[in-house]
Amino acid sequence: MAWGLIREMGHVSIQTNDVEGSIFDATQLLGLRVTERTANEVYLAANSVHHELVYVESEVNGIQSIGLIAQNGDALREIRRRVESENFKFVSHTAVSAGVQDGFSFIGPEGWIFEIYTGMQKSDPGLQGFGPDRxxxxxxxxxxxxxxxxxxxxxxxxxxxxxxxxxxxxxxxxxxxxxxxxxxxxxxxxxxxxxxxxxxxxxxxxxxxxxxxxxxxxxxxxxxxxxxxxxxxxxxxxxxxxxxxxxxxxxxxxxxxxxxxxxxxxxxxxxxxxxxxxxxxxxxxxxxxxxxxx
Known part of the structure; x- marks a missing residue:
């Protein structure tokens, strides 16, 4: 089990200029399933959670955010306090991704965006033919x-x-x-x-x-x-x-x-x-x- 403020890795969110090609790769090559699709976002997972990978339709390819799952609400608040104390810039003071209960995102060193959250929804993986565990x-x-x-x-x-x-x-x-x-x-x-x-x-x-x-x-x-x-x-x-x-x-x-x-x-x-x-x-x-x- 985890000992600190982060329980586990959450997700990677990727902007892609070919969202259908990215979905093909994730479903037909990697073996993930689509759990939700909005106007410009596609959520995918291998595990029994709402998402572990997100594709965002865009004109360019790039990493939008790196998601981390906090141990609990107290851990989420402590991370927020540490982020504020070091004057990192907040992108959002509330959860950005669909399917999570509470969270925030900020810009860390070298411009990498971190999204921290708790309370991700469950999603039934069903009976898949192939794919990773998580x-x-x-x-x-x-x-x-x-x-x-x-x-x-x-x-x-x-x-x-x-x-x-x-x-x-x-x-x-x-x-x-x-x-x-x-x-x-x-x-x-x-x-x-x-x-x-x-x-x-x-x-x-x-x-x-x-x-x-x-x-x-x-x-x-x-x-x-x-x-x-x-x-x-x-x-x-x-x-x-x-x-x-x-x-x-x-x-x-x-x-x-x-x-x-x-x-x-x-x-x-x-x-x-x-x-x-x-x-x-x-x-x-x-x-x-x-x-x-x-």
């Missing part, structure tokens, strides 16, 4: 990963699981999952959203679906060193990367010291030291940086 984590590439790491610890009580190099990368958790947010030094882009599946066989089936659709995996399956998960990746219509993973390390010792890796140590793939040259070049920016905030 949304698990995100990976993005801040220009200043140390500053972002300290922000996540200070405002939300995230803890460090692994540290890579000298301020190069940080893997951070809010519950027993090895990481809910991974930070790797870069150019200020969001790299991927990740979804838990039952076994490595599900990664092979993803490859089959991609092949039939004329698409491809951009990396994997691989066995990561940091997190130990087996993972495979593809690029969705918006330009963001999607990861399917299984066998992620679970950390039940709340006081476990972070694992330290050298930057050039093979923390990325325990089966090989090779990485695709363009893997980290994929990704999309925050809508605040694109100056098209919805």
């Amino acid at each position: 949304y698990g984590h995100i990976n993005f590439h801040p220009r200043d990963p140390r500053s972002m790491m300290e922000f996540l610890r200070r405002i939300f009580d995230f803890r460090l699981s692994d540290v890579i190099g000298d301020d190069y990368a940080y893997f951070m958790r809010c519950n027993p999952d090895h990481h809910g947010i991974a930070l790797i030094a870069g150019g200020g882009t969001f790299h991927h959203h990740a979804w838990q599946v039952q076994s490595i066989a599900d990664l092979a089936k993803l490859g089959d679906r991609l092949g039939r659709a004329g698409r491809e995996l951009i990396w994997g399956p691989v066995r990561h060193g940091a997190g130990h998960n087996i993972a495979a990746y593809y690029v969705e219509t918006s330009g963001a990367v999607v990861e399917l993973y299984t066998d992620l390390e679970q950390i039940y010792d709340d006081e476990r010291e972070p694992v330290i890796w050298a930057e050039d140590e093979n923390w990325w793939n325990m089966w090989s030291n090779r990485r695709t040259d363009d893997f980290r070049t994929f990704g999309i920016r925050s809508v605040t940086e694109l100056k098209t905030f919805h």
Whole structure:
């Protein structure tokens, strides 16, 4: 169970200039279901909740918000107090997403919008043929990963699981999952959203679906060193990367010291030291940086 102010990762909201293409990817490749559709938003989920992924119709592709679920109302109020004390700019003082009871959103470091909430509605997943168990984590590439790491610890009580190099990368958790947010030094882009599946066989089936659709995996399956998960990746219509993973390390010792890796140590793939040259070049920016905030 979670120990701090955040219980679990909530959702990723993505602006897309091809909403139908994004829905195809999420339903036919990833295996999510549409739970609600409004004039310009589409809510999707794998788990028995209202949403874990949101697509917003737009002229440009970009990350609209990163959703985090607070432990309870007291935790939500404490996060709001911390946000106010550091003078972060509020986007909304009330919940923005459909299907949640209470919440607010604000602009954090480097222009990333965080939506914090409680009380998400349940949604019956029905009898699906394939798809992940749940949304698990995100990976993005801040220009200043140390500053972002300290922000996540200070405002939300995230803890460090692994540290890579000298301020190069940080893997951070809010519950027993090895990481809910991974930070790797870069150019200020969001790299991927990740979804838990039952076994490595599900990664092979993803490859089959991609092949039939004329698409491809951009990396994997691989066995990561940091997190130990087996993972495979593809690029969705918006330009963001999607990861399917299984066998992620679970950390039940709340006081476990972070694992330290050298930057050039093979923390990325325990089966090989090779990485695709363009893997980290994929990704999309925050809508605040694109100056098209919805």
